[in-house]
Amino acid sequence: MELFRFLAFLAAVLPVAYGAPTQATNSLHPKLLAAMKRDLGLDAEQAAARVSRDISASEIIEQLRTTAGNSFAGAWIAEDGTTLNVAVTDQALASEVTAAGATPAIVANSLSKLQDAKQALDNIDIEQPKTLATDSANVGIAAYYVDVAANKLIIEALSGSTAHAESLASQVGLAASEFEVKTVETMPTTFATVVGGDAYYIDNVARCSVGFSVTTGFVSAGHCGTAGSSATTTSGASLGTFSGSVFPGNADMSYIRTVSGTTLSGYIDGYGSGNLPVSGSTASATGASICRSGSTSGVHCGTVRALGATVTYAEGRVTGLTQTNVCAEPGDSGGSFYTGAQAQGVTSGGSGDCTSGGTTYFQPVNEILSTYSLTLVKA
Template sequence: MELTRFLAFLAVALPVVYGAPTQTATNLGPKVLEAMKRDLGLESDQAYARVARELSAVEIIEQIKTAAGNSFAGAWVTENGAITNVAITDAAMAGQVTAAGATPVIVSNSLSKLEEAKLALDNTNIDQPTTLSTGEEAATGIAAYYVDVEANKLVIEALAGSTDHAAALAAQVGLTESEFEVKTVDALNTPFLQGGDAYYIARSARCSVGFSVTTGFVSAGHCGTAGSSVSTTLTGTAIGTFSASVFPGSADMSYIRTTSGTNQGSINGYNSADQDVAGSTAAAVGAAICRSGSTTGVHCGTVRSLGATVTYAEGRVTGLTQTNVCAEPGDSGGSFYSGAQAQGVTSGGSGDCTAGGITYFQPVNEILSTYGLTLVT
């Protein structure tokens, strides 16, 4: 791919919406409308309405979270974004939640309590012990764990041979049976690294660009390490290098500093008009979200959980967002977005875009704040 084409590719098909007063901010790209109809069953007018409602929901949730303090137990949207649910442990707060425009849900566990248990698990050795749950033939491993705000529990995903181990880990960090759930999964997660038609790392592996920043772009950390060169083709001239990268550990994020002129605000619309990014307001659990990647294009789904910890072969990664959007190798690093709002860069997961799957992304705001970057909008 020649350099001029790559300039338009730097944010990979991120459309804009949310009903802001300009034409740009009220336009959903045709590829995204097509994907939202295919993956979410939404007609064009329904798609516009949903993303607008969900942006308003974020503001309501933040207001209640501040007022509720330790009583806050998480929030999520339902009914295509029409209902904002806010969980609280103090029933006396219900009136305030209703007055703010949300539906109160009274639960037992505060969000801070479950997050503290998850943090304790992050700091625990979770390697599978010698004694297995269902015999020596059963596959073992802890795939992921996260706070499910709707269930008001910590969920641990484990292979069949590690379900007992998962329950023991939950007990080890102080959770009772009513405070956690073990879910059996078929396979561990993998980073989506190979394939794709985006950018090359050290003239070898390929990944997808996430979002343009004023001095380059951001992507996934597993795509490359500091000092690795980046080019637009396998044999092309390098246009930049990985300035910083984290994977595994506290994030799956990278910052690629590029040569002058490669940080354009316009993005590749996948055979549609180039479009812009309006901001990076984080979406709520249950919100519609789409992903653009160089292997599979645009696919949509919903946010399932925030702050998940995922186990890859290389180690655990904390602080990822779980979605039911599909992805495949080569989509790594690509844009996750909700309407016009940048959400994060594709990390990894399981499944594919034929059978469906689960995909995690690294929140973009953490990348921007960590490296002191400014999103191009």
């Protein structure tokens, strides 16, 4: 199928009070249901209920974020998929959290405090000084993000950089109880590749996956191409040109303005089971179910693990990404992340693969839309 015939995404789901699924979720596409069954162990009824709860949780979180003000400490959906937890630093707010339909958690650190520390890390050089004794293969800060459930800043580092990570945490003013260093085996990589496949090509060399269609083109990952790069279909027909691109830095996003005559529809390729429609872009909470579609590995699902993560790629740091446990592989870059009917973002990079599993990050789509003043195409 030509790329321009399947630019975009998903079907309508109406938010309701947390825990009560809507009838609209019963229309989830069979391909999406199959992926959620395979990756999350949910049958059709459970998947529909989960998607409805995940989307409605976003409204409750925003309501309580406003109510709690500086005492707001983040929110997350528990692993059981049925409990929305909202953390606050003021015990007096617990009753308001409960009244809104969430479970209160009283913690020591506000979300703003931990986010400020993360921002401070973003603003300094985190490279570890090299010495004769340094094993460069074991050195590197892979990523860092706020874990709202743990109420800490998490720093992921290779084994040779754990002491350096601790030093960085101290440098931005965090006490030992306010951060955690996790050892990882590999550094993240982006998922661009030169292997052919059913996707779009950049300058007739690299391959990426389309994210979402907008009224004048489509969006994808920034590392896929720079402003002025060409985009073509798998058969070599012109799709358009990269009009804007950011990578590395404060985003991994791009906007490709398509040529006249390109069909831009509100669907994404379902990889053998029809196309999946999209109806909006309400952002999902930590712990929410989420799925990804890409030209190499097709459709896979998992959950959101952290918001606002900073990731260190070989090309440099990228801030503001969302961490998930959904797998991805080379060529999936730029592809779409979505929760039920709601577009979430475009695939950036990560580690692992869809055989052994892994961690994947995505660029939130709403930032792309606002940066380039774009309008999402809906089914």
